[in-house]
Amino acid sequence: MAQQQPLGFDRRDFLRTAGGAALGAGMGAGFGVLPAGRVWAAPKQAATVAAPETLVKTLFQSLSPEQAAKVCFPWGHVAKGRGLLRTRVSANWQITEPSLFEDFYTDDQRHTVRKIMEGIYSPEWIERIDKQFDEDSGGWEQNSIAIFGDPKSDQFEFVMTGRHLTVRCDGNTTEHVAFGGPIFYGHAADTDTEGPDHPGNVYWSQGVAANALYQMLDGKQRDMALVHTGLPAEQKIAFRGERGGFQGMPVAECSADQKAALQGVLKKLVEPYREVDRQEVTACLEAQGGLDRCHLAFYQEGDIGADKVWDNWRLEGPAFVWHYRGAPHVHVWVNVADSPGVELNA
Template sequence: MDRFSSVDRRQFLKTAGAGAALAAAAPGMLLGDETKPTADAKSPESLVKVLFDSMNEKQKKEICLPWEHTDSRGLLRTRVQNNWHITKPQINSDYFTSDQKHLIRQIFEGIVAEDWVERFDRQLKDDAGGFGNDQNIAIFGTPGEDKFELVMTGRHMTMRCDGNSTPHVAFGGPIFYGHAAKGFNEKPDHPGNVFWHQAVAANNVYKMLDGKQQEQALLKTAPFEEDVKFRGPEGTFLGIKVADLSSDQKEGVQNVLKTLIAPYRQSDQDEVVACLDKNGGLDECRLAFFKEDNLGDDQVWDIWRLEGPSFVWHYRGSPHVHVWVNVADSPDVATNTG
């Protein structure tokens, strides 16, 4: 197969996100010391409006911002960082009522795949002491009236719920995820890291390459991890072009993509594939590995990157996992990284 075709895409959509939930919530959830039942099957976007409507004027003044709100560093809504607080109030603080905390948790569970909720909770426990303890939210725009987006931030997290009101982008804009499972400096095999299997999948593709292909795919120095701006169809890309791979090697890259998007709800998975499809599919992407910061000197490359005209998935696994993601259907979409 010479490209990620429409037929391949249909099959991919059937298999990539099996079990992902658009709005399903787990049987119960833990918030601090209290456990609340989840009896609501509304979409996360509907719950953002419920949350917005429940806020008092003080909360709206601090949490809710105009769609085009900017600060000294540009459009705040499109910013992505590895550790930041978009607003001051922590989710698990007394600033929010018990019902509001419950809604925020439901929104969070609704935008990730059902079988990933526990794994995200494990990451949040390791990195921030648990869900809501070092996280914040902001709501841009007015839910129910026009464009709107809830952005959740904290250590190793930038996550979005936008109801497809943000044009041309997957996930509502650039996202970030990461994990330091056993401390800041992880061992080469990253024990307990919920995202390390993604690097294993990519390295399995590297092992499938012959000597000449490995020379093309492996570079000495990685680009800055936060550099996820789009290069466009005429851009210069690192690594080996997926179009030049054999059919079984391409299948391996497709498996990497499935693994990368699996943590998120089906609609976001579909958006990623649709954005890729509009720009020539995986065939227009390149896969690169980097010798830099190879933990254990084991040639299981901790840093790697899958990139196309308007697709960037940068994985940095040293000294612990950082992953920067930016996906759109056009390279003209601007982002605010770093």
């Protein structure tokens, strides 16, 4: 697919000037539209905490030639049967063969990877992330990692994958996208088939927030938002771009209080991740016109317990997809960029 011209968002320029404001204030004023005339201050890392990007460099330098041969790849590495490996996203996979549990890694290297992982997430979410790892795969060390590019250069990316996991730390060098590329998160709490209230699922609070917004819609809006014709394939998160064809209700049809509630839903969606990644979502969404360019769809199919608390829903814009599948347990696919021309490898 031919690359389209980006909408003027240079990720590294943004990161030098954006990212300092708290999301609560930014979203409250209108998520996806930066206040006019506001100059953002870059976020500052605590002096005693190394940034994940710095730790990726530390990890890279610690690898033996034998280790590097298995987990380090050129930026554009194409894997047989997997395509461009750096941009691949999946619900359950190992990007490289050795898991972090194996003797392939030293204790010091595992410690460094753990600190990289913790730096990708909000501190308030680490306990919940560990709960998901423990219940889904037996612990965070069951995941695997890869490094693309050269962390000593201005273009590299660290990727961690496992069951219900594709997450990235890109050194702020993957331009035009949030999170360094498409990500995946999910959780099957205790059992693969969860009940209507998803007991114990660390991500169900996002579904609760979305359904609270649905309850705010009037009859006409609910008719637009509720899709009766089945679910889209959950992994289909490539951008539709300007041609649209989105399911559900245009966000532009929402009242001011409904839009404020949707800003709260989006705040809940990005809450698990570090501040700089949250701010990248804001910048990408702004570049395509904000939430008013998006559609919100709820799906009748997959309503666990037939209680009309919709377990499956989707927020989508020209270069924004947040697909939430809550049945039989939570799977969430995310693809956010500043331009529909950014391709996906799923």
